[in-house]
Amino acid sequence: MIEKIELHLGDITKLKVDAIVNAANNTLLGGGGVDGAIHRAAGPQLLEECKKLNGCATGEAKITKGYNLPAEYVIHTVGPIYKDGKHNEPQLLKNCYINSLKLAEKYKIKTIAFPSISTGVYGYPKELAAPIAINAVLEILPECPSIKKVIFVLFSQRDFDIYHSILTKLKTK
Secondary structure (H helix, E strand, O other): HHEEEEEEEEOOOOOOOOOOEEEEEOOOOOOOOHHHHHHHHOOOOOOOHOOOOOOOOOOOOEEEEOOOOOOOEEEEOOOOOOOOOOOOOOHHHHHHHHHHHHHHHHOOEEEEEOOOOOOOOOOOOHHHHHHHHHHHHHHHHHOOOOOOOEEEEEEEEEHHHHHHHHHHHOOOO
């Protein structure tokens, strides 16, 4: 399953995949970071569709069209705000990836791109979030036969290096 995972350094809004994942807030009405970038790139129709979804609970996922994005769909998931790692944050973060992939499977999505969920303004340490993300994807992929490729899109070289190091270690096991 690890062969289905790729890394990409750059802007998730530019990727031509079936679905991109939005690290959204509970309202789904746009915000900063990846969320704001996706809403700006998709255009105002995305906000209009999101208004009809009545928000999203932390760890859950909902899907919309991609509108002006190269991706056909946007899967919105709400990551946990990091406090100290003792308030169910690891499980909630894992749920973001698992529920996003289950929803992708339901829609027969073949290629999906994830940002590093919760590691921006939500403060999740990247070194702790990356192994949770990768392991969650590896755990659920066998239940998602439609999914052929999962891309982690990292915005900085440092983030890319963290994910690359983890994947390299897993491949040599």
